[in-house]
Amino acid sequence: MMNAPNGPASTTVIGLEVHVQLATQTKLFCRCSTQFGAPSNTQTCPVCLGLPGALPVMNRQAYLLALRTAVALNCHIPPLTKWDRKQYFYPDLPKGYQISQYDLPMSERGHLAIGDDEGPVAPKEIRIIRAHLEEDAGKSMHDEAAGRHDSRVDLNRAGTPLLEIVSAPDLRSPAEAKAFLNELKLLLQYLEVSDCNMQEGSLRVDANINLHLETSQGVVATPIVEVKNMNSFRAVERALAFEADRQFQAWQETGQQQGDVPKQTRSWDDQGSVTRAMRSKEESSDYRYFPDPDLVPVTHDPAVIEQVRREIGELPADLRRRICRDYDVSYNDADVLVSQGRGIAEYFLVVAEASGDARQASNWVQRDVLRTIKELKCPIDEFPITAKELAALLVNVKQGKLDRSRAPDVFAHLVQQGGTVADAMGALGIERIDDSLLDDLCRALLAANPKIIADVQAGNTKALGALIGQAKKLNPNVDPNRLRERCLALIAARTSSS
Amino acid sequence: MQDAETVDHRRELGMPVGRLAGLPIAVKDIICTRGQPTTCGSRMLEDFIPPYHATVIEKVHAADMVLLGKTNLDEFAMGSSTENSAFGSTRNPWDVDRVPGGSSGGSAAAVAARMVPWALGTDTGGSIRQPASFCGIAGLKPTYGRVSRYGLVAFASSLDQIGPLARTVDDLALLLEVIAGHDPKDSTSAPIDVPQYAAAVSRPLPSLRLGIAREHFGEGLHTEVSAAVRAAIDVYRDLGAEIVDVELPHSRFGIATYYIIAPCEASSNLARYDGVHYGYRSRRSSSAREVRQELLSAGDDPAAVDSALVRMYRHSRSEGFGPEVKRRIMLGTYALSAGYYDAYYAKALKVRRRIRDDFDSVFREVDFLLGPVTPTPAFRLGERIDDPLAMYLEDLYTVTANLAGIPAVSIPCGFSQDGLPIGLQLQARPFDEQRLLQAAAMYQRVTDWHLRKPAYASTGSGDSP
Numbered sequence: 005m006m007n008a009p010n011g012p013a014s015t016t017v018i019g020l021e022v023h024v025q026l027a028t029q030t031k032l033f034c035r036c037s038t039q040f041g042a043p044s045n046t047q048t049c050p051v052c053l054g055l056p057g058a059l060p061v062m063n064r065q066a067y068l069l070a071l072r073t074a075v076a077l078n079c080h081i082p083p084l085t086k087w088d089r090k091q092y093f094y095p096d097l098p099k100g101y102q103i104s105q106y107d108l109p110m111s112e113r114g115h116l117a118i119g120d121d122e123g124p125v126a127p128k129e130i131r132i133i134r135a136h137l138e139e140d141a142g143k144s145m146h147d148e149a150a151g152r153h154d155s156r157v158d159l160n161r162a163g164t165p166l167l168e169i170v171s172a173p174d175l176r177s178p179a180e181a182k183a184f185l186n187e188l189k190l191l192l193q194y195l196e197v198s199d200c201n202m203q204e205g206s207l208r209v210d211a212n213i214n215l216h217l218e219t220s221q222g223v224v225a226t227p228i229v230e231v232k233n234m235n236s237f238r239a240v241e242r243a244l245a246f247e248a249d250r251q252f253q254a255w256q257e258t259g260q261q262q263g264d265v266p267k268q269t270r271s272w273d274d275q276g277s278v279t280r281a282m283r284s285k286e287e288s289s290d291y292r293y294f295p296d297p298d299l300v301p302v303t304h305d306p307a308v309i310e311q312v313r314r315e316i317g318e319l320p321a322d323l324r325r326r327i328c329r330d331y332d333v334s335y336n337d338a339d340v341l342v343s344q345g346r347g348i349a350e351y352f353l354v355v356a357e358a359s360g361d362a363r364q365a366s367n368w369v370q371r372d373v374l375r376t377i378k379e380l381k382c383p384i385d386e387f388p389i390t391a392k393e394l395a396a397l398l399v400n401v402k403q404g405k406l407d408r409s410r411a412p413d414v415f416a417h418l419v420q421q422g423g424t425v426a427d428a429m430g431a432l433g434i435e436r437i438d439d440s441l442l443d444d445l446c447r448a449l450l451a452a453n454p455k456i457i458a459d460v461q462a463g464n465t466k467a468l469g470a471l472i473g474q475a476k477k478l479n480p481n482v483d484p485n486r487l488r489e490r491c492l493a494l495i496a497a498r499t500s501s502s
Numbered sequence: 503m504q505d506a507e508t509v510d511h512r513r514e515l516g517m518p519v520g521r522l523a524g525l526p527i528a529v530k531d532i533i534c535t536r537g538q539p540t541t542c543g544s545r546m547l548e549d550f551i552p553p554y555h556a557t558v559i560e561k562v563h564a565a566d567m568v569l570l571g572k573t574n575l576d577e578f579a580m581g582s583s584t585e586n587s588a589f590g591s592t593r594n595p596w597d598v599d600r601v602p603g604g605s606s607g608g609s610a611a612a613v614a615a616r617m618v619p620w621a622l623g624t625d626t627g628g629s630i631r632q633p634a635s636f637c638g639i640a641g642l643k644p645t646y647g648r649v650s651r652y653g654l655v656a657f658a659s660s661l662d663q664i665g666p667l668a669r670t671v672d673d674l675a676l677l678l679e680v681i682a683g684h685d686p687k688d689s690t691s692a693p694i695d696v697p698q699y700a701a702a703v704s705r706p707l708p709s710l711r712l713g714i715a716r717e718h719f720g721e722g723l724h725t726e727v728s729a730a731v732r733a734a735i736d737v738y739r740d741l742g743a744e745i746v747d748v749e750l751p752h753s754r755f756g757i758a759t760y761y762i763i764a765p766c767e768a769s770s771n772l773a774r775y776d777g778v779h780y781g782y783r784s785r786r787s788s789s790a791r792e793v794r795q796e797l798l799s800a801g802d803d804p805a806a807v808d809s810a811l812v813r814m815y816r817h818s819r820s821e822g823f824g825p826e827v828k829r830r831i832m833l834g835t836y837a838l839s840a841g842y843y844d845a846y847y848a849k850a851l852k853v854r855r856r857i858r859d860d861f862d863s864v865f866r867e868v869d870f871l872l873g874p875v876t877p878t879p880a881f882r883l884g885e886r887i888d889d890p891l892a893m894y895l896e897d898l899y900t901v902t903a904n905l906a907g908i909p910a911v912s913i914p915c916g917f918s919q920d921g922l923p924i925g926l927q928l929q930a931r932p933f934d935e936q937r938l939l940q941a942a943a944m945y946q947r948v949t950d951w952h953l954r955k956p957a958y959a960s961t962g963s964g965d966s967p
Contacts, residue, residue: 050554054774056547056655057534057556059688089770091838093815100773157778292838294847297660297767300689 011256015216016248017225018181019173022188023166024198025140025206026069031163032139033060033103033299038165040204044158052163054098059298062087066165067302069197070110070137071312073167076195076319077132079114081309086301090291096142096157104168106293109136110302116171116191117321118183122335125183131172140164161205167197173212178244185209185237186343190320194346202236209240214262215251225262226251231279233271243272247279323349331362340370347384348374351391358395361402368394372415380419389418396425407483410434437481439490445482446490449474460495468492506568520566522680527562528612528621531572532579533664534653535559542655543577543587543605546775546782546822556653557688558622558664558681565680570618573608577824578772579629579657581605582896585887586826593883594636595956596922600880603633603896609667610637616959620677621667626657627760628875628900630665631912635875635925638914638954640942641667642674643900645932646907647692649678650685656771658764659690661904670952671913671943675703678935697936703943710743710941711868717753718873718899730916730924731874734945738872741944748864748871752856753902759857760901761894762837762850769834772827777818784817829890858906865931870941874899875912875925899927909935911942914951923951 031038034051050058074081088106114132119125142162146155169188175181189207192198200207214228231247234240247270254260270279318326320342327338327349341352348369356365373394377387389397397414400406406414406429417428429435437445449471450457459467468488475482509524529535532542534552536559541547555563562569576586584592584607592607594600595615602611606623610633613621623630625643634641642665649664656662666677679700684693714735719728739745777783793810823831837846864871877898886893903910908929915926926945930938946952 050552053779055552055554055780056540056542056550056774057552057651057653058554059652059690061687061689091770091773093773093776093812095776095778095811098774098779100776101770290840292770292835292840292843294766294770294838294843297658298656298690 011217011252013218014248014252016177016244017173017214017216018175018178018244019212020171020175020181020184021210021212022169022171022185023208023210024073024169024192024200026066026165026167027196027198028063028065028069028165030063030065032063032066032137032165033163036163040201042160044156045160047160048162052098053159054100060103060296062299062302063165066137067110068308068312069165069195070135070167071304071309072195072316073169073192073197074111074114074135075309075313076191076316077111077114077116077135077169079111079132079135081111081304082108084108084301084303085110087296087299088293089296090138090293092289092291094141094144095155096144096159096162098142098159098162102139102141103296103299104138104293105136108301109134110304111135116184116187118180118187120324120335120339123339125180128174128180130174130180130184133170133172135167135169138166138168140166178241178248181211181244182237182241185240187320189237190343190345194320195316209234209237211240211244213244213247213251215248215255217252217255224255226255227260227262227265228267229279230267230269231272232269232282233273235274239272239274242274242277243279246272246277250279317346327353331356331366333362333366337366337370341366344374345384351384351387354391355395355398358392359398359402361398364398364402365395368398368415372412376419388420388422389415393418393425400425400429404483405429405436406434407481409484410480434481437479437483437486442482442486442490443494445475445478446487446494449478450491450494457495457498460492461499465492505563505566509566509568512566520564522676523566525567525620526570526618527567527677528570528573528609528618529559529562530575530579530606530609530621530623532575532624532655532657533558533622534655535569535572538572540572540655541589542579543575543589544823544827545588546819547655548588548782550781552653554653556664557650557685559653561681561683562622567620567680571612573606573612573621575608576605576629577827578655578768579605579624579626579662580768580826580830582628582632582893583881583883583886584608584611584633585883586824588824591883594880594922595958596638597880597920598958599882600922601636601883601885603636603876603880605629605633606641606667607633607636610634610639610641613637613639613667613669614956614959616955619668619673622664622677622681623667624654624657624662624664625900625904626661626663626764627897627904630667631875631900631910631925631927632896634667634912635914635927636880636923638917638923638925638951638956639667639669640671640674640911640913640952641665642678642911642935642939643903643909644678644682644935645692645909646904647690648682648694648909648933648935650683650688650691652685652687652691656767658767659771660767661760661764663904671911671939671946672700672703674911675699675939675943678939682935692933694933699936699939702936703939705940706741706944706947707869707937707940710738710741710870710944711746712738712743713746713748713864713868713871715748715750715753715864715871715873717750718871722877722895722898723874724878724918726916726918727874727876727878727924731872731926734915734926735872737945737948741948746868748867750857750860750864750902752853752860755853756857756902756905757894757898759850759853759905760897761833762846763854763905765830765834766838766847766850767834768827769831769838772823772831775819775822776815777822778814782818782822784814784821786817786821826890854905857902861902861906861908861929869930869934870938871927871929873927873929875927876900879918879920879922879924903929908932909938911938913942913945914954915945915949916951917954923954 089101091101112134119127142159215226269282324342352369356362534556536555574592583601584604594602609621609623614637630641682696685691910929912925916924
C-alpha cells in the first residue's frame, strides 16, 4: 500500500508472463539447431517452415527441461497434457498457428518464494498459475535496411521451445516484480534449463498491472494494462513504476475503472521512459484454440517425474538459507554468492570448508575471485586457482605464515602461474623472518629514527606506522603486526633500562 | 521412366531388387513427391515442388516400384466427384458422362482404365472407397495410424489416411504391406508390427461372423445398390458366414459430425497457404501506397480498412482456393470461433466418441460389418456440383469409419442396369486389416465382378502383373 501525495491510498497489483527459451540443441518439433546468430533462414526444415505435409514430432529433451522447471516451481503436474493450436495470421508464423498448450497445460498451481527478512524485499510466496510449453514464432524485421521500406522474415527461431510461466497477480510493487524475476532467472540458471539471455531473447517478460484504490465508495480497480517490450529487469521495474503513476493520474483525470474500457496493451519506450499504447487491433484476437491432431497427448510418467525431482539438486533459496545458517555469513553476502550461480556458490563452500573460515572465504570469493573472473572472462570451473588452493592461502594467512599484506601478491601469482600456495610464496620469496633477524631490523630502524622513539615514549604508539614502509623496503616479508610488537618491546626495554 | 530403367539395369546385373520391382504405380497429387509438383488439385499449389518425399513414396521406392504419375483429385481432397479440381474434372471409365467419385477419382479411374495396376489414394471421409466403388475396383482405407501421413498434405489430420487402390484384394494386400508401418516422423502412426498381408490374403478364414447394420439400409439407398449388397450377403452366407443383425445407433449423426470436425481441422491446416513463403500470391496491388490509392479512388476510408498485409492474404486466398475449399474454411473457422466452439466442435468430438463406442460394441459381437459404400452408383458430371449437401450425403456410409479410425475396404459387387459398378463395403476392428483383406478376398474367389473391364480400358499395359 502506498499513499499518493493527493488522492486515495493505492495498491499496485502486478502479474508477470515470462517466456523462457529452453536450452535444447534442437527445436521443439523438428531437428533444426537452436543456435543463436546463424544467417537468416539457414536453420530451417520442412517442419518448421510449415511446408505442406510436414508433421511435428515432440522433442523429449524440451519436455524434460520443462518438467524440471515445473517441479522446481512446486507445480502440480497433471497425469495428461496435450497440444493445442493457437491460430492467427502473421508472416513470421509459417503454419498460420502456433503449437501451444491451452486447457491442459503440462503444469499448474505452483509457487516461488521471494525476499528475506534481512533483504530489500520482505519474504513472500508468489503463486504460479501455470507453466506450459510452446513453439516460438520467427522474427519479423521491418525497414531495417537503410532507404528500403521492406519487411523480412527470419524463421531460424520458428519452432524454438519456449516455456511460458504465468504468475498470479501477487506482486505488489515494481521492486517485488524485479525480485521475482531475479529469483526466477536464478532458479532457471541453477536448473540449467535456459541461459536466460535477454539480449538474445532467451528470456522475455510481459507484465499485467493495475491499481486498487481505496476510495470513499470502496475499493476501485483501474483498467488492467499489459506492458510489453521490456528488455531488462531494470526496464521492467522502471516501466511498472511509470505505469503505476500513469494509471493513478489517468484515474484521477478520467475516473475509468476496470471493465469500462477493453484491456490495453502498452509498449515500454526505454529511452523516453514512458509506456505507449499499441494498436488496439492487436489485442482483440480470437485464437480459435483446438487440440492439435498431428500430436498425441503426453502422459506424465510418475517415475520420470520422481527421477527429475531427485536430480534437481539444491535450489538457490535452500542454498542461500544453508549458507546463512551453517557458515555464519550474512544474508546479503549469501545472496551475492548464490546469485553468481551454482559454480561460484559451490566454490565458496569448498573454500569455507577447507579453510575453516567462512567469513574470509566469503570476502575472498566476493572480492578477489569475482573481480578476477570478470577480468579473465572465464567461467568459475576454468578459474586458475582451485577452491582447495584458495583455502590453503587463507590458512597460511591465519597461521601467520603469510602476511595479510602479501596475500594479494600470492593470489595474483597463482592466477598467472598456477601451482600451489607454497610454490607461489617460494617464488615471491615470502618466508617468515625469524625473531633475531626481526629484532636486528627493528633496532636498526629505531636507531635511525630517534624521534619515533620519543613519540612512542610520550604515548603516541601510532608513530610506529612510519616505520612499516621503511621496514618493507628493507625486507618485503616483514609482518607489520610483529614489527610493531617488537619495536614496542624494544622501546619498553630501553625505557626501563635507562 | 528413369526409375524403370534403373530397376531393369539392376535386374540385368543380378543385383537384388525390391518386392514389387519395376511395377508401376500412380499417386494422388496430394502426396508429396520430391522434385515433382504436388498441386493438391489447387491453384494455390500449382507451382509447389516439395523438397521431400512423403514416407509412403520412400517406401514405394524402396520396393522399387515405378511412379508413373500423379493423379487428379478434388482440391485438397475436398469433394466426392473430382469435379473440384482446379485442373479440370476426371471422368468415369465406365461412362465418361459420369464422375469417377472422389476425392481420389484420378487414382480410381486410372486403375479402372487399366492404366496402372496400383494407385495410392487418401481417405478422409470415403475418398478411397467411394471412387473405388464408382469405378468398379478395390480400395482400402487402413486403420488411422497404420500408414504414415508424413508428406500427405493435410485436409483433416485426425481423419486422413493413405491407402491402396487396385483391381483385386490380393493386389491391395501387396501394396499395403509396402506402405504400412510406424514412422518416427509421424507421431500419430502406430508402433505396431506390419503383418505379411500378401502371404495371408489368399488363406480363407475358418469362420466368419458378419454384422449387417440396419442403419446401412435406410432411406436414400438406391434399390439397385441395396439388391447388389444383399446378393453379396447371400454369397457370404453360402461361404458359411454367420450373418448377424446389429445396430449403429449414432451413425445417423456421422455426416453432421464429420462436416464439423473435418472443416475445423481443414480451416487450421489450410491457414498456412498465405502466399508469403510459397504457393500462390495474388498479383493484385498490395503495397501500402497502392492499397491507399485503390481505396481512395473507390471512395473508401483508407484508415478504416485492412493493412496491405491483410489485403495480400485476402487476395491470394480468394484467388488461390476454389469454392468448396473456401466453404469448408469458413465452416471450420466459424465452428471454432469463441462462443461457438462448445456447441459445434466440442459436441462433435463427443458424438465422435459415441460413434466409436458403437463400433466397439458391434465388434464384440461380429468380426466384420458388411454394407453399401455409397447410396447410389456414379452420378453425372455437374449433377450435384451446385448442391453441396447432396454431395455431402455421398459420404453417408463411409465417414463413420474415419471418425472411428477403423479399416474399411470397398470391392465391386455388381452393376446397375446402366452398367455402372456397385461397391460392397467391409469394415473391421482397428488394425485388423489382414483378416479384413482375407474376408474380402474370399468374396473375390467366388465372384467375377472385379474381372470386368470398362469400355474405356486401355489394353495390355495395365493388366495384372
